[in-house]
Amino acid sequence: KPAGSLTGTDHCPAEKHIRKWLDAHYDPVAGLYTFSSCVDLADLSGDGESRLVVGDLGSGLSGMKLKVFQGTALLSESTLLDLPTGLVAFFMDLHEPRIPAVAVASGPCIYVYKNLRPYFKFTLPGLEVNPVEQDVWQQMSLPAPPTMIDVTGQFDVEFRITVACRNGNIYILRRDSDKPKYSMELSSHPVGLVRVGKNVVVGCTDESLQGFTQKKLWRTTLPAPIITMAAMDLPTRGFQGVLVGLANCEVHLYRDKNLLSNIKTPDVVTSICFGRYGREDGTLIMTTKGGGLMVKILKRTAIFDDRDGTPGPPLAQSVRLNVPKKTKLYVDQTLRERENGVAMHRAFYMDLSRMRLAAAKAYVKALESSLTPMSSSLSEPLKMNAVVQGLGPTFKLTLNMQNTAACRPVMNLAISFLYDENLYRMRTPYLRIPLLVPGLIYPVETLVECTSDKGISDIIKVFVLHEGKGCPLLTAHINMPVSEGLMLN
Numbered sequence: 001k002p003a004g005s006l007t008g009t010d011h012c013p014a015e016k017h018i019r020k021w022l023d024a025h026y027d028p029v030a031g032l033y034t035f036s037s038c039v040d041l042a043d044l045s046g047d048g049e050s051r052l053v054v055g056d057l058g059s060g061l062s063g064m065k066l067k068v069f070q071g072t073a074l075l076s077e078s079t080l081l082d083l084p085t086g087l088v089a090f091f092m093d094l095h096e097p098r099i100p101a102v103a104v105a106s107g108p109c110i111y112v113y114k115n116l117r118p119y120f121k122f123t124l125p126g127l128e129v130n131p132v133e134q135d136v137w138q139q140m141s142l143p144a145p146p147t148m149i150d151v152t153g154q155f156d157v158e159f160r161i162t163v164a165c166r167n168g169n170i171y172i173l174r175r176d177s178d179k180p181k182y183s184m185e186l187s188s189h190p191v192g193l194v195r196v197g198k199n200v201v202v203g204c205t206d207e208s209l210q211g212f213t214q215k216k217l218w219r220t221t222l223p224a225p226i227i228t229m230a231a232m233d234l235p236t237r238g239f240q241g242v243l244v245g246l247a248n249c250e251v252h253l254y255r256d257k258n259l260l261s262n263i264k265t266p267d268v269v270t271s272i273c274f275g276r277y278g279r280e281d282g283t284l285i286m287t288t289k290g291g292g293l294m295v296k297i298l299k300r301t302a303i304f305d306d307r308d309g310t311p312g313p314p315l316a317q318s319v320r321l322n323v324p325k326k327t328k329l330y331v332d333q334t335l336r337e338r339e340n341g342v343a344m345h346r347a348f349y350m351d352l353s354r355m356r357l358a359a360a361k362a363y364v365k366a367l368e369s370s371l372t373p374m375s376s377s378l379s380e381p382l383k384m385n386a387v388v389q390g391l392g393p394t395f396k397l398t399l400n401m402q403n404t405a406a407c408r409p410v411m412n413l414a415i416s417f418l419y420d421e422n423l424y425r426m427r428t429p430y431l432r433i434p435l436l437v438p439g440l441i442y443p444v445e446t447l448v449e450c451t452s453d454k455g456i457s458d459i460i461k462v463f464v465l466h467e468g469k470g471c472p473l474l475t476a477h478i479n480m481p482v483s484e485g486l487m488l489n
Contacts, residue, residue: 019299019301019302020261020298020299020302020304021261021263021284021296021297021298021299021302022296022297022298022299023296024283024295024296024297025072025293025294025295026266026292026293026294026295027072027292027293028266028267028288028290028291028292029291029292030287030291030292030293031056031291032054032056032067032287032291032292032293033056033057033058033059033270033287033291034054034055034056034057034084034270034271034287035057035228035270035271036228036229036230036271036272036273037085037086037087038054038055038056038057038084038085038086038087038271039052039053039054039055039087039271039272039273039285039287040053040087040088040089040102040273041053041089041273041275041276041277041283041285042089042100042102043099043100044068044089044099044100044102044115044116045099046097046098046099048279049070049278049279050275050276050277050278051068051069051070051075051277052068052069052070052273052277052285053066053067053068053087053089053102054066054067054068054069054087054287055080055084055086055087055104055106056077056084057083057084060083064079064080064081064082064083064084064106065077065078065079065080066078066079066080066084066087066102066104066111066113068116069293070278071278072295075116076116078113078116078118080104080106080111081106081107081109082106082107082108082109083106083107084104084105084106085105085106086104086105087102087103087104087105088102088103089101089102089103090103092112092114099114099115101113101114101119102114108123108124109121109122109123109124110122110124141178141179142163142165142171142180143165143167143169143171143180144165144166144167144169145165145166146163146164146165146166147164147165147166147190148163148164148190148192148193149161149162149163149164149193150162150163150193150194150195150200152195153175155175158174158175159174159175160172160173160174161173161174162193162195162200163180164190164193164202166189168185168186168187168188168189168190169183169184169185169186170183170184170186170190170193170200170202170212171183171184172214182214184212184214184215184216186202186204186210187204187206187208187210187219188204188205188206188208189204189205190202190203190204190205191203191204191205191225191226192226192228192229192244193229194229194230194231194242195231196231196240196241196242197240198213199211199212199213199217199256200212200213201229201242201254203222203226203229203244204226205225207221207222207223207224207225207226208220208221208222209222209226209242209244209254209257211256211257217256218256218257219257220254220257220259222244222246222252223246223248223250224246224247224248224250225246225247226244226245226246226247227245227246227247227268227269227270228244228245228269228270228271228272229242229243229244229245229272230242230243230271230272230273230274231243231274232253232274232284233274233275234274234281234282234298236281239255239304240255241253241254241255241260241304242254242255243272243274243284245268245269245270245271245272245286247268249264249265249266249267249268249269250262250263250264250265251263251265251269251272251286253304255304260304260305261304263284263296265286265288265294266288266292267288267289267290267292268288268289269286269287269288269289269294270287270288270289271286271287272284272285272286273285273286277295280297282297282298282300283295283296283297283298284296284297284298380405380410380413380466380473381403381404381405382401382402382403382404382410382413382436382464382473382474383401383402383404384399384400384401384402384462384464384474384476385399385400385476386398386399386400386462386476386478387400388448388478388480388481391483391484392450392481392482392483392484393449393450393451393483394447394448394449394450395447395448395449395450395480395481395483396445396446396447396448397445397446397447397448397460397478398443398444398445399415399443399444399445399462399476400441400442400443400444401433401436401441401442401443401444401464402436402439402440402441402442403436403437403438403439403440404438405438406438407438408438409435409436409437409438410435410436411434411435411436412466412467412468413432413433413436413464413465413466413467413473414430414431414432414433414464414465414466414467415430415431415432415433415444415462415463415464415465416429416430416462416463416465417429417430417446417460417461417462417463418460418461418463419448419458419459419460419461420458422451422452423450423451423452423456423457423458424448424449424450424451424458424460424480425448425449425451426446426447426448426449427446427447427449428446428447431444431446433464448460448480450480450483452483455482455483456482457479457480457481457482457483458480459477459478459479459480460477460478460480461475461476461477461478462475462476462477462478463475
């Protein structure tokens with residue numbers, strides 16, 4: 001095949017009857033020795049084509065390099081001074097076009113490459129631990145040393161840290177807790193940890209694959225020991241699964257405990273990476289124990305069947321249902337419904353019609369009295385929503401006005417506020433609104449100051465008026481928050 005080509009035919013004997021993957025490329029002498037943590041896919045040039053970034057271990061003592069592949073050709077390589085242990089592509093800034101940098105953990109340093117060139121080197125300081133940092137680590141204590149960590153969420157909002165430890169247990173740390181929130185005991189020591197949505201899939205040394213949330217969900221037995229694991233996320237199809245490389249030269253694809261695909265490989269797979277490569281979204285990249293490189297493409301017509309691969313009837317079929325006995329109350333109620341079914345049906349529909357009538361009357365009354373945040377006027381259709389910002393005692397009140405008419409602007413409008421003057425003070429209680437062009441949102445801002453120190457709040461009413469008319473076009477009630485600034489004082 002020509003260099004850079006990622007097209008091929010499905011000629012793998014084990015997959016011919018399923019026809020899910022296309023063999024795009026296989027180079028048994030590529031000389032790539034790496035693990036899943038040192039492989040990533042990223043658009044390093046901002047041209048829409050993703051490159052393969054690999055932290056090559058070399059011989060273990062020398063020849064460690066950072067290699068970048070485009071298609072099937074080696075694009076660039078940079079020498080590393082120590083063995084790489086992790087690699088990730090990330091965005092350093094918000095400039096356009098969005099071009100990610102590559103961070104490589106190697107020895108005691110983290111090397112950052114940008115535009116395929118060395119950009120920054122961060123050396124972990126060999127200093128004494130800061131007492132504040134030491135207290136934080138002591139607060140988030142674990143019963144055993146961790147071996148694998150998976151992190152999700154944001155530090156300032158909410159995060160969850162899933163940790164696999166040497167005692168064979170899985171612990172979950174959360175932001176609101178200093179100690180593990182949940183603990184999951186495994187049947188043997190973990191060798192792989194992958195998060196799929198809200199679930200955690202763990203591979204163990206007893207040749208099993210197990211799924212957890214806060215408790216054990218399922219367990220399936222594998223035909224060989226696990227070598228590597230990786231997540232398979234395909235947002236275009238809403239598909240998420242787990243790829244498991246086994247010691248018997250097979251790669252299994254699981255969704256929950258169901259085996260969806262089995263890929264035979266010529267050598268033991270040591271690293272797996274799935275994502276967008278080139279311009280193909282569903283690309284599976286694998287490296288082998290002998291240094292080979294394999295690229296497979298998921299067919300657009302591939303269908304994954306979620307049926308359990310275990311032969312024979314499902315286990316749930318043999319579980320006897322615990323059907324409760326019929327009580328006298330149940331029998332009496334059944335006879336009553338059978339004898340008075342027509343009357344009960346009529347009574348139900350009578351109550352339902354009354355409820356619908358009451359809701360319709362309340363809706364019409366709200367429209368006629370302009371008590372809704374949407375105008376019912378055909379000549380001046382408006383929509384408004386309010387946002388309150390701040391902790392107090394001064395709040396920023398933003399009213400977003402929108403003209404929902406098709407092509408007619410609205411003018412000569414004003415906004416008036418009604419509030420308790422013993423609690424609040426507004427610098428501009430009366431505002432004029434400029435001409436509203438259809439379809440655009442116009443933010444109108446004002447400041448509200450809370451003058452009470454009792455720690456209470458009230459409702460501020462907003463009226464949108466047409467100059468010269470006393471009836472408002474629409475009305476909004478804003479529930480003001482309690483002023484935390486005054487409470488702290």
